[in-house]
Each structure stands twice: as C-alpha cells, then as structure tokens.
Amino acid sequence: MPTSAPPQSLSVVLLAGGRGQRMGGRDKGLVHWQERPMIAWLHDQVRPLTDDLIISCNRNHEAYAPYADHLVGDDSADYPGPLAGIRAALQIARHPLLLVLPCDAPRVDRTLLDELLALAGERPVMASRDGHWEPLFAVIPRSLLPSLEQAWQAGQRSTQRWLKDHQPVALTCAPDDPRLSNVNSPQLIE
Numbered sequence: 001m002p003t004s005a006p007p008q009s010l011s012v013v014l015l016a017g018g019r020g021q022r023m024g025g026r027d028k029g030l031v032h033w034q035e036r037p038m039i040a041w042l043h044d045q046v047r048p049l050t051d052d053l054i055i056s057c058n059r060n061h062e063a064y065a066p067y068a069d070h071l072v073g074d075d076s077a078d079y080p081g082p083l084a085g086i087r088a089a090l091q092i093a094r095h096p097l098l099l100v101l102p103c104d105a106p107r108v109d110r111t112l113l114d115e116l117l118a119l120a121g122e123r124p125v126m127a128s129r130d131g132h133w134e135p136l137f138a139v140i141p142r143s144l145l146p147s148l149e150q151a152w153q154a155g156q157r158s159t160q161r162w163l164k165d166h167q168p169v170a171l172t173c174a175p176d177d178p179r180l181s182n183v184n185s186p187q188l189i190e
Contacts, residue, residue: 013089016103029103041106056085130175
C-alpha cells in the first residue's frame with residue numbers, strides 16, 4: 001500500500017476560481033453536496049497531508065478562508081481557467097510538490113491521493129481514465145514554475161497541454177471511477 005507524502009513536503013491547491021456557469025453562476029466549491037459544501041469534503045481529505053493548503057478562488061474569500069492556510073486569486077478578472085489558479089498556487093507553494101484538485105469532486109478519497117503521491121517525482125503526475133487525461137487531479141513539481149511562467153506569457157491556458165509537455169506519469173483509473181466525477185451541474189447534486 002503506497003504511503004502519502006508527509007505534510008512538510010507537500011502543498012495542496014483546491015481549485016475554486018471558476019464562474020460556475022454550469023451551476024447557474026453559483027460558486028461550486030460552496031454548493032452543498034450531501035449537506036456540506038463541496039470544499040469541505042476535499043478539505044477533510046487533504047488537511048492531514050499538508051501544512052500548506054491553498055485555495056484558488058476569485059470570490060467568496062470569507063467563506064473559503066476557514067478551509068485554507070492561504071487564498072490566491074487569478075491576476076486577471078476574465079476567469080482565464082484552472083491553469084491560472086495552478087500558476088498562482090505554484091508561486092506561493094512552500095513545498096517541492098503541489099497536489100492539484102478541483103473543488104467540485106467531493107468523492108475524492110485518501111486512496112486516490114496516496115496513489116497520485118506514490119508516483120510523484122521529477123515529472124508531473126496526472127490521473128487518466130478511459131484513455132483521457134484528467135489534468136485537475138495532478139501532482140506538479142514546484143520546479144516547473146519557470147516553465148509555466150514561460151508558457152503563460154506565450155498564451156498557454158490549457159492545463160492539460162502544458163502538463164503533457166512535461167511527459168506526465170499517468171495514474172490509470174477505471175473508466176467509471178466515481179472519485180474523478182465532477183459535480184458541476186444542479187442535476188448532479190444529491
């Protein structure tokens with residue numbers, strides 16, 4: 001059974017900076033799933049792993065603050081996507097590895113996190129299922145920040161394309177793995 005990285009070697013970012021368009025404009029991380037905000041489910045899973053928990057959010061800072069050590073936001077007001085949140089988190093991350101998770105995946109469990117972290121090293125790790133990358137379930141070495149800055153300045157906004165440039169290690173998951181399912185529309189809220 002893989003063991004997770006000790007808290008002192010891992011930073012975590014929970015990505016909650018989107019517009020929530022498929023949720024009718026609601027802030028997805030704060031939408032309740034099984035009677036709790038989705039961000040609370042993720043917080044419970046990652047808090048034991050780190051002393052550097054970052055939430056990337058562009059609104060509702062007061063609501064997110066109890067779940068994080070640090071809050072970051074995009075440096076532009078046009079919601080440029082998840083790569084902006086990853087970039088902001090890498091700039092302040094205190095540890096060599098950054099675990100990246102989306103705020104709307106409340107079924108993430110410790111086993112998935114341990115499996116991602118067991119593969120961590122010099123290259124990024126990304127979950128994959130049914131032949132498709134899942135770039136928001138990843139572990140990124142902080143040493144890749146200069147590469148991200150260069151790509152960002154060149155106009156790159158795709159997390160997947162940028163990570164694929166670094167030959168990521170794949171964590172292959174089952175095609176129907178519920179842990180990777182995003183609760184991103186009102187119909188999916190239980």
